[in-house]
Amino acid sequence: MNPRLLQLSPARPPPQRxxxxxxxxxxxxxxxxxxxxxxAAVAITAGTIASSTALIGFGLDSxxxxxxxxxxxxxxxxxxxxxxxxxxxxxxxxxxxALAAYxxxxxxxxxLGGADAEHSSVGLVLAAVSLAVMPGLSYAQRRxxxxxxxxxxxxxxxxxxxxxxxxxxxxxxxxxxSLFGWSWADPIAALVIAGVAxxxxxxxxxxxxxxxxxxxxxxxxxxxxxxxTATGDACGCEPxxxxxxxxxx
Numbered sequence: 001m002n003p004r005l006l007q008l009s010p011a012r013p014p015p016q017r018x019x020x021x022x023x024x025x026x027x028x029x030x031x032x033x034x035x036x037x038x039x040a041a042v043a044i045t046a047g048t049i050a051s052s053t054a055l056i057g058f059g060l061d062s063x064x065x066x067x068x069x070x071x072x073x074x075x076x077x078x079x080x081x082x083x084x085x086x087x088x089x090x091x092x093x094x095x096x097x098a099l100a101a102y103x104x105x106x107x108x109x110x111x112l113g114g115a116d117a118e119h120s121s122v123g124l125v126l127a128a129v130s131l132a133v134m135p136g137l138s139y140a141q142r143r144x145x146x147x148x149x150x151x152x153x154x155x156x157x158x159x160x161x162x163x164x165x166x167x168x169x170x171x172x173x174x175x176x177x178s179l180f181g182w183s184w185a186d187p188i189a190a191l192v193i194a195g196v197a198x199x200x201x202x203x204x205x206x207x208x209x210x211x212x213x214x215x216x217x218x219x220x221x222x223x224x225x226x227x228x229t230a231t232g233d234a235c236g237c238e239p240x241x242x243x244x245x246x247x248x249x
Contacts, residue, residue, distance in 0.1 A: 124175065
């Protein structure tokens, strides 16, 4: 017997809450842009001085993150952010692909015998600070984006989270290189990050946010059999999905 289907409409936040969430996303995006501009300037300067491709690459990643955040800022600057979401998602996807391409090329160059980087105290401090700051920004934007039902805000939060991973990779690479001279550790880890970036870019290009749905669209999901334990939420999302959760308020 085919399971019956339920028509569920995710609850749209009330206008006052919607305005609060929109302002929050705007402020978080602005903070991300400002921080990444500073981060890019410091990383590229320090990387040039120390001949560190990892630091220079980290600085360029910050510029890519600025492009992604700017796309979300442009989207939420409009009267109806939902109408601009598809374009914003495409820009974010391209930024993921650009990051993956650059990191891959630089990682392969380093593995094939690139110039050895010198010790950089500034780079170590910058990576440590970014590792502390970026997770908070990513979480706050992802939470607001989910409740708002914005795929682009969630996708940009993933870009920020990826920057967190790169901060960890950079910190480990600089530290290991300084302590043990293992210059191959950083490019290997960077290739893993590049693979993650490609995956996230493909999802953003397709507009996939797990099971995120437009705020006004009805959702059709199979009715759970009697006695079964449901694992999804009111949106039909499994745990960990990048959709809007009414409980996250």
